[in-house]
Amino acid sequence: MGTPPRHHTIGYIELAAADLTAAKAFYSAAFGWAFNDYGPAYAGIVSPDGTGEVGGLNGAAEAAVGGSPLVLLCSDDLDASVAAVAGAGGTITAGPYDYPGGRRFHFADPSGNGLGVYQPS
Secondary structure: OOOOOOOOOEEEEEEEOOOHHHHHHHHHHHHOOOEEEOOOOEEEEEOOOOOOEEEEEEOOHHHHOOOOOEEEEEOOOHHHHHHHHHHOOOEEEEEEEEEOOEEEEEEEOOOOOEEEEEEEO
């Protein structure tokens, strides 16, 4: 991923992992994926070219409940993105909050799909 994601495009996908160790073993064996570990509940999926990440495995209890992927859009201005989502009829479900790579928030679209938006630091 040599080129950074553009504003409001898909930049990262998180997969729920009820058992992070088993998920890493599966994806490593099946597809040759490598990971960056960020503690006992999260591992970033290293991009194929070895520069950056394309997604992550989220073993946090709240993420593993639904088992659905979380699509994350990139933003150049997180606060403006929050306002745009709310103004368009979305429901902010978490944040904005800081995380080790920047700031992000989660929302539900009018159909109930859960997504997130992040702004790298």
